[in-house]
Amino acid sequence: DARVTQTPRDKVTEMGQEVTMRCQPILGHNTVFWYRQTMMQGLELLAYFRNRAPLDDSGMPKDRFSAEMPDATLATLKIQPSEPRDSAVYFCASGPSSGNTIYFGEGSWLTVV
């Protein structure tokens, strides 16, 4: 089964440290999304890309978050410096160029202490 792969699966880090989360979208998918899930806010869209170009990153705190797609097989989400309020599950999802079903990875579970 083709699937979206995310690393790390779990991460505990100290406040102020840099955190990088990686995502390998499903081969052939050209749209990639980053979502954040918390108990309080539910699912929030942070950013998304089409054909590696950022289309919308308005959901990200710009001062500390950055998202990139160095190539078609890798998307990254970086937090620098991390804060306790960034503790959440970060999901990557990808979708094909046609149609609108997207497929989620299993998430990166981040705890900032």
Added chain:
Amino acid sequence: GDSVTQMEGPVTLSEEAFLTINCTYTATGYPSLFWYVQYPGEGLQLLLKATKADDKGSNKGFEATYRKETTSFHLEKGSVQVSDSAVYFCALSDLLGNTPLVFGKGTRLSVIA
């Protein structure tokens, strides 16, 4: 903007009970509608979808019908099992999939034996 409203949970049912989770939407145009399911510790998985009015999506005993006149996409299952315990998300996307999915806040279902 587009939005999705789901019934608030948690919903607790006994095994073999009938399930309904209500979902209504607001959208310009004619969106596609989705139900995603999230099992504990996992990412979201597509459960079913419908792309036009009166379409019925179905999967694993779950079904939902796209009702344009009531702007609804209620999820139903005739007989739930303990293994159906999860969080269920209703979502919509524009017809061409050019914008990210808009998710409801999710409804937690617990099925007890």
